[in-house]
Amino acid sequence: MQTRPWIQIAEDLRLRITSGEYAEGERLPSGSTLMGEYGVARQTIQNAVDQLRAEGLVSSIAGRGWFVSKRRPITRLARNRLSADERTAGRGAFLTDAAAADFTPTVTVRVWKEEAGEEVASYLDVPSGTQVLVRDRVMRADGDVVQLAASYLPADLVQGTQVEHVDTGPGGTYARLEEAGFALSHFTEFVSARSPRPAEAESLRIPHGHPVIQVTRVAFAADRPVEVNFISMASDRFQLVYQIDAR
Amino acid sequence: MQTRPWIQIAEDLRLRITSGEYAEGERLPSGSTLMGEYGVARQTIQNAVDQLRAEGLVSSIAGRGWFVSKRRPITRLARNRLSADERTAGRGAFLTDAAAADFTPTVTVRVWKEEAGEEVASYLDVPSGTQVLVRDRVMRADGDVVQLAASYLPADLVQGTQVEHVDTGPGGTYARLEEAGFALSHFTEFVSARSPRPAEAESLRIPHGHPVIQVTRVAFAADRPVEVNFISMASDRFQLVYQIDAR
DNA sequence: GAGTGGTCTAGACCACCCT
DNA sequence: GGGTGGTCTAGACCACTCT
Incomplete structure (x- = not known):
């Protein structure tokens, strides 16, 4: 050996x-x-x-x-909470998690428009270079950064809606999309993991070498992708939970 | 800075x-x-x-x-394939993936009995020390190790069934469980990531520092947990795909 | 044999923490 | 001030690859 x-x-x-x-x-x-x-x-x-x-x-x-290391309590994020019930309850996913896991959430949002790169374009099923609205979010739990997320939506879809503003109102982006006539049918989540860049590790307060969970979520309205969301979180703090029906 | x-x-x-x-x-x-x-x-x-x-x-x-690095093709593992249809089609999950991703699968299985540790016991909702059947599997794609999995089932549940043997027959463990009267209702998957131990990294041929995706899957029969399965795979080769209904 | 990546050593400096 | 972890340096050796 x-x-x-x-x-x-x-x-x-x-x-x-x-x-x-x-x-x-x-x-x-x-x-x-x-x-x-x-x-x-x-x-x-x-x-x-x-x-x-x-x-x-x-x-x-x-x-x-x-x-x-002390075994830190791991926050379990139930992903099936993206259902209509939860959505119309008027709280975004992160705020729901916060209530369940008992921490004080803060979300910092920046919004801008840009041209879709190749990856975003392919997820949204639009040509590269299409104008997209970007919603970049930093989520904190009790002041600590715990999640980074960046959503991309076709710009023409959300033109003139509250989605273009930092505060999207009750129910968040998804609720506004439904009001705009895009009733959500399903989400697809792609889950992977990777090593963070040093700067990313520092902002997420990740010990050196610790992996990051990477979730790419695509929201569909009648089989048309209307949003792609890239989410990163520390793997020592979070676990994703999926419920799968057996029949 | x-x-x-x-x-x-x-x-x-x-x-x-x-x-x-x-x-x-x-x-x-x-x-x-x-x-x-x-x-x-x-x-x-x-x-x-x-x-x-x-x-x-x-x-x-x-x-x-x-x-x-050349961007290796990533194998996407559709998790919702755990449905009854797929199961009764007679192929285990890994073999289904192999067919979809076009590689030649090999599975090496070892089976034994032991007393449940704390973690296993808590997932199976039985007292620590309960006899459990362990099915330890090494999955290879074209000869390379790509997944490690260890299933734990309450020993009395599978006493005298084909599950106790290396070859579980068509449809695998889940099909045998159903025949034994444990109709599966749903699965819960806990997804996280971690850094592999050096030995593990070597067997999975993971570059040093690369994370491993860790899936803990619990199978339920009428709300009773009947199996917990710990699965590890290289994060540069696999991505998990979950479909979530929006209503 | 020359070049390469990977590792180990011995020594040094810094920032930080605890008296 | 003395101990600690973290990093950098300069030099060495090994296994490997490509002539």
């Missing part, structure tokens, strides 16, 4: 953590101590700890030490 | 790639060249490239160089 030292050290430390030798919230031995214990250089220990941090087992505080 | 050098270099290289200065599949300048260009040490360049690799923009071949 002969794995590299940093991998072996990571595996050993992982074992010591999961076996309970170091309890939740407890401090790991310092870098210098571990250098001595394993007889390796500083950087090698760092690599091992970086791995455990990416896995979510360890978090670090500069100047204090490495700590066994 | 004053970001660290490796972040700035990563950002610069990302720009040079996305702007098209280096085309898809093209080789980046060598480490030594970049050390000279940016006036930094080898390790700093390495850190920058590691970041781009985690983002999926760059892949590396030891002894050859760093290359701008």
Whole structure:
């Protein structure tokens, strides 16, 4: 086998953590101590700890030490809440989640128009370069950024509606679309994950190496796509929940 | 702001790639060249490239160089295929996907019994320590490992059925469950992402730093959980697709 | 054999935290 | 001030690839 030292050290430390030798919230031995214990250089220990941090087992505080991560409560986001009932209740999806998970939500919105790039155009089934309305949103929970989202809608569809404004009114964009004659039939969500760019990681307060969940949601009105929404969120804080009928 | 050098270099290289200065599949300048260009040490360049690799923009071949990643075709896994129609068609989910995505599937299965740990017990709504049947599966596409899955079922539920054997027969576990009187009502899928352990990354052939999509699927028969399935797959190869009704 | 990526080492500096 | 994590440097070695 002969794995590299940093991998072996990571595996050993992982074992010591999961076996309970170091309890939740407890401090790991310092870098210098571990250098001595394993007889390796500083950087090698760092690599091992970086791995455990990416896995979510360890978090670090500069100047204090490495700590066994406390299992943070994970917010479960029920995706099937996009149903008409929830929508007409007058609250957007994020605000509904906030109520369920008990945090104070803030949403910062910027709105502008641009020409659709290739990806957006393909999701919306329009030619590249078509004018689209962009709704860029930063969602905070108790002040911390937790989700980034950018919606794209064909500009002619929402011309003169409240969707063009920062505040879309009760029920949000979807409610306004329905009023404009685009009754939503279904949503398609594409779910994946990726490593965030450093700037993104910093704004979402993601530990280095931690993945981001990437959801691309397309809203359809009578089989015509009317909105595509790109959503990013930290994978250590959120879990998506989908209900699938068996029949 | 004053970001660290490796972040700035990563950002610069990302720009040079996305702007098209280096085309898809093209080789980046060598480490030594970049050390000279940016006036930094080898390790700093390495850190920058590691970041781009985690983002999926760059892949590396030891002894050859760093290359701008070719956008691999992503296999979209339609989750709503868990419906009764698909199930009675006689093929498991993975084999259906294989047919759709055009690869040759292989599944290696190991089966055993053990006592349920805390997590499994809570998903199955049984006491910790209850006997469960474990079906551990390695799924390969054209020989490459692409998915790992481990199913847990209450042992008494499947006592004496074909589910206890490696080959569950046409329609798989779900078909056998229905025959045993447990008509499936719905599935709940919890979707998240995480950084793989090094060993896991190697077996799934995941570039270092690349996330794994983690799906936990619970099958219900008349509101009683009868199976929990933990599925891992590489996020650069798969995307999950969910259809959500709007009414 | 020369060039490449990947890793390890030893030493240094910084920002930060806790007396 | 002494300890801590995080980063950068300069130099080394290895496995690999392409002549």
